Amino acid sequence: MSKKILPMDGEHLAQIAAKYGTPFHIYSEQAIREQARRLNAAFSWAPAFKEYFAVKALPNPYIIKILREEGCGADCSSLAELVLAEKVGMSGDEICFTANDMPASEFVKARELGAVINLDDITHLSFLKEAAGLPDLISFRYNPGEIPGGGNEIIGTPSEAKYGLTYDQLILGIIQCISMGITRFGLHTMIVSNERSLENLLNTAEMMFSLAASIKEMFAIDVEFINLGGGIGIPYLPEQEEVDLEAYGQGVQNLYRRLLLPADLKNVKICMESGRMMTGPYGWLVSTVLHKKDTYKQFIGLDSSMADLMRPALYGAYHHISVVGKEDAPCDHKYDVTGSLCENNDKFAIDRMLPEIKRGDLLVIHDTGAHGYAMGFNYNGKLRSQELLLKADGTVKQIRRAETLDDYFATLDFSEL
Numbered sequence: 001m002s003k004k005i006l007p008m009d010g011e012h013l014a015q016i017a018a019k020y021g022t023p024f025h026i027y028s029e030q031a032i033r034e035q036a037r038r039l040n041a042a043f044s045w046a047p048a049f050k051e052y053f054a055v056k057a058l059p060n061p062y063i064i065k066i067l068r069e070e071g072c073g074a075d076c077s078s079l080a081e082l083v084l085a086e087k088v089g090m091s092g093d094e095i096c097f098t099a100n101d102m103p104a105s106e107f108v109k110a111r112e113l114g115a116v117i118n119l120d121d122i123t124h125l126s127f128l129k130e131a132a133g134l135p136d137l138i139s140f141r142y143n144p145g146e147i148p149g150g151g152n153e154i155i156g157t158p159s160e161a162k163y164g165l166t167y168d169q170l171i172l173g174i175i176q177c178i179s180m181g182i183t184r185f186g187l188h189t190m191i192v193s194n195e196r197s198l199e200n201l202l203n204t205a206e207m208m209f210s211l212a213a214s215i216k217e218m219f220a221i222d223v224e225f226i227n228l229g230g231g232i233g234i235p236y237l238p239e240q241e242e243v244d245l246e247a248y249g250q251g252v253q254n255l256y257r258r259l260l261l262p263a264d265l266k267n268v269k270i271c272m273e274s275g276r277m278m279t280g281p282y283g284w285l286v287s288t289v290l291h292k293k294d295t296y297k298q299f300i301g302l303d304s305s306m307a308d309l310m311r312p313a314l315y316g317a318y319h320h321i322s323v324v325g326k327e328d329a330p331c332d333h334k335y336d337v338t339g340s341l342c343e344n345n346d347k348f349a350i351d352r353m354l355p356e357i358k359r360g361d362l363l364v365i366h367d368t369g370a371h372g373y374a375m376g377f378n379y380n381g382k383l384r385s386q387e388l389l390l391k392a393d394g395t396v397k398q399i400r401r402a403e404t405l406d407d408y409f410a411t412l413d414f415s416e417l
């Protein structure tokens with residue numbers, strides 16, 4: 001069972017809320033660093049290992065900088081994400097550009113930064129050539145199509161997914177690359193999301209290692225890296241277990257020995273581009289209860305909304321909720337916990353058993369460190385919250401201010417009315 005802990009004790013949290021105002025996401029620097037160290041240790045056996053943090057999960061430069069200090073790179077899928085990586089000083093193979101349906105300008109920026117380019121389709125080779133010129137290393141994103149037990153709920157069956165090249169296209173892509181003078185290759189895939197089954201995670205590694213071995217056999221090419229993608233799950237529910245990274249690393253090592261070494265592939269670098277697992281459990285959304293409403297159900301209205309955390313509304317996802325100061329009180333009240341959007345699915349929890357809640361209580365929504373703030377939007381003119389960092393030394397720093405009405409109206413010109 002995973003334990004749902006607060007970022008700090010309730011009293012301290014109330015002080016932070018009084019100082020900065022709510023709502024806010026708060027992230028724990030220490031916990032993020034420790035997670036990066038666990039992952040790197042689990043793969044320390046590999047000839048080279050690099051986690052490219054999926055920037056979209058938590059696109060804040062302070063977080064990317066912390067992860068860079070722990071040896072991580074950045075996985076970027078848009079111009080803004082490339083610029084964020086650049087702003088923290090990254091370049092070259094510290095950045096992986098994994099885009100799909102991208103405009104030419106994004107390829108130009110990726111090439112300017114010297115990023116590793118991971119192509120999503122065979123037609124993108126000529127598109128890239130025209131837009132930004134060809135690099136000497138190309139990575140291809142593989143989509144295996146129909147595979148037994150492949151894919152999972154969030155990402156769906158690979159054959160239905162818009163991502164990646166088929167096997168035949170990938171082989172053809174390599175032939176085209178060779179004829180265009182490209183000599184260095186990488187392989188990538190991402191076929192699961194929020195996956196906690198070690199078996200499924202290892203199946204991905206097995207599939208990719210077999211692919212690398214057959215490319216070696218066909219073309220005598222040593223792929224330089226295999227990127228296992230992101231998608232490692234986290235325990236959103238208290239009764240769920242986290243993925244045992246050490247066992248995962250060990251399992252990948254066994255496959256490496258079984259499939260790559262006999263194919264005479266000795267120096268293949270292992271890469272990953274996890275987002276959720278790196279920061280998800282180490283972020284919390286802290287809100288104040290504005291209203292209590294009693295109709296056919298009991299509603300708790302917060303000062304945050306799905307503009308700050310969309311996962312429950314979007315996927316029906318569970319996020320654990322704690323009421324500050326009532327951690328040990330019995331959960332004997334059933335509530336819908338809502339935001340303020342004019343959207344009936346703007347609910348953080350439905351029929352959730354919680355301690356009795358009063359107006360003014362502080363509620364903490366857990367596991368918001370990935371795909372939380374990042375998915376925010378401005379529907380209804382709702383403004384996104386601030387982000388705070390609980391630093392390793394125990395102090396708190398604001399790493400993004402809350403949006404203001406001026407931000408919201410910045411794209412309008414009222415003077416022409």
Ligand SMILES: *Cc1c(COP(=O)(O)O)cnc(C)c1O
Pocket residue numbers: 054056057075098190193194229230231232273274275276277370
């Ligand atoms: C979203 C995404 C990731 C990160 O996924 P997580 O579930 O956050 O680990 C990695 N790579 C690609 C290409 C993605 O689209």
